[in-house]
Amino acid sequence: MSFGRIHCFLVATKNSDVIYERFYDRLSESDKAEVRAAFFQASSSSKLSFDGYEHTAAFKSARFVFTVHSDSVFYLLGSGEYDELSAAEILHSIIEALCDVLGRTLSAALMMEKYTKLALVVDEVVNEGLLEATDKDTIRKASKNKAVWE
Numbered sequence: 432m433s434f435g436r437i438h439c440f441l442v443a444t445k446n447s448d449v450i451y452e453r454f455y456d457r458l459s460e461s462d463k464a465e466v467r468a469a470f471f472q473a474s475s476s477s478k479l480s481f482d483g484y485e486h487t488a489a490f491k492s493a494r495f496v497f498t499v500h501s502d503s504v505f506y507l508l509g510s511g512e513y514d515e516l517s518a519a520e521i522l523h524s525i526i527e528a529l530c531d532v533l534g535r536t537l538s539a540a541l542m543m544e545k546y547t548k549l550a551l552v553v554d555e556v557v558n559e560g561l562l563e564a565t566d567k568d569t570i571r572k573a574s575k576n577k578a579v580w581e
Contacts, residue, residue: 435511
């Protein structure tokens, strides 16, 4: 019995330039491109001027949520128990943890500069497509204890 999972997490600029992406399913490059296209099509048809406002859309049998933070757009695709509400909470947890760990207001330039920390934070929150940790202190401690190459 499948309870659902997180299929993809992606961060892009408002111009649809990908900063970070993580697919938790084995997908072909054309399938990944299809997911990206769905993300970017949904965000291009929405008004992205309000930070923190969650938008939702469907992709095949799953749902995704995206939200704007500063000059970046965060996307999360989930199914089953990872519906729109839980996906929005997971995005909020990731953004909060990134702000806390990186120590400044998030921007595309900062996330590119601190790419390894970005990856560590995302891996602490979502592990193999399942929600792992959402507490800021736990995420900060875990990401400090990991070496960059782990």
